[in-house]
Amino acid sequence: MNMHETLLERMKHGLLALRQEDGSYRDGSLVDIRPTAEIVHGLLRLHIEEGVEQSLRWLLSKQHYNGSWGEEMHHATIRENTLATAVIGETLLAAHRRFHDKRYADAARKSFTFLLSQEMQPGSFAKIPEHKEDILNVDAACASFFHAFYLIFKEQRAADARDRILRHLEKSQLEDGAYPYSVVEKDSPQQIPLRDPYYHALTLFFIMRTQQYPSLSVSIRRAFAWLDAQLYRGRFRWDNSDVLFSLGSTPAYAFSAACFHAAKLSSLPLTLSRLHVLQRRDGLFDPFEHVGSWQSLQGLYREITGQLPLAAKMQHIKERCKRIVKSRSSHPDLFYHSQIFYALSTLQGELL
Secondary structure (H helix, E strand, O other): OOHHHHHHHHHHHHHHOOEOOOOOEOOOOOOOOHHHHHHHHHHHHOOOOOOHHHHHHHHHHOOOOOOOEEEEOOOOEEEEEHHHHHHHHHHHHHHHHHHOOHHHHHHHHHHHHHHHHOEEEOOEEEEEOOEEEEEHHHHHHHHHHHHHHHHHHOOHHHHHHHHHHHHHHHHHOOOOOOOOOEOOOOOOOOOOOOOOHHHHHHHHHHHHHOOOOHHHHHHHHHHHHHHHHOEEOOEEOHHHOOOHHHOOEOHHHHHHHHHHHHHOOOOHHHHHHHHHHHOOOOOOOOOEOOOOHHHHHHHHHHHHOOOOOHHHHHHHHHHHHHHHHHHOOOOOOHHHHHHHHHHHHHHHOOOO
16 A cells, blocks of 8 residues: 555545534534535545435535535635535536436536636636635636536536636746735735745646646646745745745645646655654644744744835734744644545546
8 A cells, every 4th residue: 555545544534433424524513515525525536435425415405596605614604605616516526427416417507607607807716706806726626617517518618717717827827836825916905926835736736637738838837846846855845935824734735745646746755755744643634734943933034024014014923923833733623634635535536
């Protein structure tokens, strides 16, 4: 059994212990929908069907009349979430391919209609209806859904939407190859593009799932070069991250591993080895890895010497300190477990 198979086998047992009688997955009182979909999609890739259809029925019961799904977070409930809808919708497309159940196809068609309605500008999608910031990983998740939808239904509108997004992502890529967290508009209070290993890897993961490599060859090479450069001795350089709320996110290694695997690059063992170190005895993961003292000091120095106005700089320093402390007292969270399982399952399972 190789390393990713070992990681998945241990994760599978830890996650199945969290399955509830109604088919949902939870690790506390909070019940979010997207993690259940990610786990189910991973199980389908691994050809594990026990309990899956019950989970799929639960997902169907949570879909809104307009085709969307929401998101439950510790600080808020979001009724309509584009990223969650794209991920859950793609899970139902995979389920339709496996079980040939019309209910899954119908639900995916409804989500297709909803996602198209969220396009603000060509290739740019609102994360939630009232949130107009252009977040690139949301756009990329929609591209992945539209590609899967096109493969099944041969709907040209889906292929056209996918291609608009890929052109937009290529245009939004920074000169050094990074995909920023979001697009900085001229009148935006955000003054610099935010680079981050986790969100870059997440965006690249969804792009790779569209399989449109020839048309993106130069952009893809630059994206992999930037991602590879963020690894130092098998760990990410979190001191270079501008997105402080994702500082130390362990799924960054899983999404990177999936990308390196798809591109057949030599950095794959580095990311898998780090996940092996981070995996707990129960097979699951803490949401954030410990950010070391040297990286913490380097990150703080970078904030102090940065170009932000003083007030914004002080806020960033305060937030970075809070995230560093949080990385040292990390606790289990299904939201992160499910992402790791979802990403790693692409290394072993079929392309669903």
